Amino acid sequence: MSNEAIVHGVHDAHDTHAHGDHHAHEHHEQHFFSKYIFSQDHKVIAKQFLITGIIWAIIGALMSVFFRLQLGFPDKTFPIMEKFLGEWAKGGKLDPEFYYALVTMHGTILVFFVLTAGLSGTFANLLIPLQIGARDMASPFMNMLSYWFFFVAGVIMFVSLFIQTGPASGGWTTYPPLSALKEASLGSGLGMDLWLVSMALFVVSSLLGGLNYVSTILNMRTKGMTMTRMPLTIWALFFTAVLGILSFPVLFSGFVLLIFDRSFGTSFYLSEIFIGGKALPNVGGSAILYQHLFWFLGHPEVYIIMLPGMGMASEILSTNSRKPIFGYFAMIISLVGITVLAFLVWAHHMFVTGMSPFLGSIFVLLTLLIAVPSAVKVFNWLTTIWRGNLRFTPAMMFALGFVSLFISGGLTGIFLGNSALDIHLHDTYFVVAHFHIVMGVSAFFGMFAGIYHWYPKMFGRFMNKPLAYIHFFITFIGAYLIFWPMHYEGVAGMPRRYYDYSAWESFKNFGTLNSFISVVVIVVFFGQLLFVFNFFASIWKGRKVTTMNPWGSTTLEWTTPINPGHGNWEGDIPEVHRWSYDYRDDGHGNDFIPQTTPLRPGEESH
């Protein structure tokens, strides 16, 4: 569809004259439902994804507080937990069965609902049309469906929290046979069915969104916006979508086979099992097959979570350093490198499954290769701020924090990617520390940076700054205090996903450390509530944005009105004449040249 057709509907599209006036008219009369609920405006859909993501993040974080209470103080009771969890925490003591359910839900919610849908759903929707100069997505209707599939997936997952046997409890990776057999755990009953249905709908949502993002970026760029003039956010979101489109279907196939094994008596993953007092008839399946299918998504998923943060950090570091991003092309090539390699490293999650050691060696090589493009990105970020003129806006703080956390978490990946070291560290707290820093907190920092930076574009107001800085320091310090010491527990072999360590001679000496970590978790949790409150209160009470371009940014989203309507630009979409990082003296006292400024005579394009 053409840009005009998207906003005005197919009928109006034939009537192309004087669309400017027409435009301004139309959106005053929109019904509440079509404007805020079943909206096809990419900006509203972005906010829907973001707010849904925030709600899920609170639920997921609260779960981590509950299981951290158990881990930090295994011999104490917390009556408050009974208020929230009822029978599952009778007398304030968490039930082991539900501990595993909480761990599972925490992972599923944070990985999929918050850091996939909440992150790329928000920023791909918000930024792609605004930064490439399009009135909306290629298919606004599909875009709306994408949100509503996500919403229904969320409702089903939420319902599963309240059923009698509890939600799925086999870990977010839901390895069969544990997840396939009702006899194996309570959560493998109805809870697991709902988990699978919810996740299947989530895959649909993700594909509808991803296809839209790719086709919008490829087809709907405004005049002059060549691929190599696009901001790095768009490049990053583009590869995020490509990763999702190519890997989610594989996960889906894995789920379908699991559903068949669970309900229709097939043996894709089951073989030679004796459980619940009897031998099952299934033979010939392979439990490891599921792990291959799962991690074929599971690993690219890590980059689905990371890339949007990388793109936004690049953009925010450059804008607030008042300096072009260093090595624009190197940044794109490293994104390509990461995307390609992301598909070739999945089996590094499976070094100890008994797979062929030779195959393991290949995956070691490919895994450590991914450190090269990652290193290139880090050095380019560092050189971007080098000799810049740094403005420490809240977004900039989070972008700097992102770089720090990405380095810290990335480096520990070098340990885990090397099978000879992984053979001891696998499934210990070292892994927990590694992935929480690199794809948990670091991705969250990218997300926070993006929210603080583009909040003015979303709501026409600023978030409160003092609170933002407090939020930054609580989160930054807290994240390191929580996860840094966990590396030591992991090196000492302390396994993850344990309910209680006090019976273990080798691990019980970390008791005080576990209590310390749990206390920090509670502080950080309340720190996040500060952010949530700031976010919602500022929608109505925040300082109003008075200029179109509050950050002095070169990119197109800041050429739209302060509160853009559906269609983004009043009048024609601006034409682009230069690349997106022209931060330099424009000859009139400004230190940036917007993309819409024509090249001066004799000036060469980047």
Next chain:
Amino acid sequence: MSIFITVAIIFLVLMIVYQIAQASEYAASLRSTEKERQKKTNIVMAASLVVFFILGCYAIWQCHFSLMDRMLPQSASKQGEAYDMMFKVTLIVTGIVFFITHVLLFWFAFKYKATDDRKASYFFAHNNKLELIWTTVPAIVMAVLVAIGLRNWMTVTSPAPADAKVIEIVGKQFNWIVRYPGADNVLGKRNFRDINDATNVLGMDDKDPASKDDIVAQNGEMHLVVGKPVKLIIGSRDVIHDVGLPHFRLKMDAVPGITTTLWFTPAITSTEMKKISKNPNFVYEISCDQMCGKGHYSMRGTIIVETQAEYDAWIAKQAAYFAPPAAPAADSAAIAAPAVAVK
């Protein structure tokens, strides 16, 4: 009810904090211009980041030395010694990179903060030589780490020596079952369809002559001889488990339907390790490292590494699983099942 009061109080506190923060922001905007405020913020934030970095380095130092005495004692297997060496090398390499990049990050942040008297110095957007350097150097470093890693990986995953003692370990929800092959050093066949929790926990084939002298320990206790290579035959009865041997720096999944193996040479006896670790209660533990259900955290096995003489004395007291009723288990360590009626 109290839950609503709690939530309401939290909400009120947040609202008050927000109002104070808003008020302070408005007050600041009355006192000074946007530009002045941004300059002040830049200085404060840049300095805070440097303080964060310095305190962070101190905290890392403190953390390291306060946790060192809680770490695992030296490796108890020959393979583990190479592991510890490789871990150290990787730690030094990544530690250097961590330190340098963080110094640059926080130093640049501090040095190039925006103040009135400076501007982003010049248009400097790319440099192919630099890109080439920081692509090649990490690539070379990675190649070295991969080389060390693959050498160790090949050793660890190489076929077990022919004289390795074979021991089977089978996981089930939620404990480990250990089987010794007996005098013939051959494990008898087993079939999951023959499993019976009362009489045949592993589904051993009682018609297979190799089964006759097999010894089964259901308490998850494994006896090994110091200095003698051992090959573990790993299996699972129900879901995926994982044989975690932190003191030997090893780990291998136990997958139903698939047999995995692992071999190593224990180098230090349990008694010696009690002295080395200065812990009289020290015991080698087998942890389940793959989530297997609600009892996952309690799926504990133990290993006793002893001298050949001690081992011989212990094994002599063990009865075969399919022993005749007249020979009950003499030692509590191996709970041999009561007599099995030969069908």
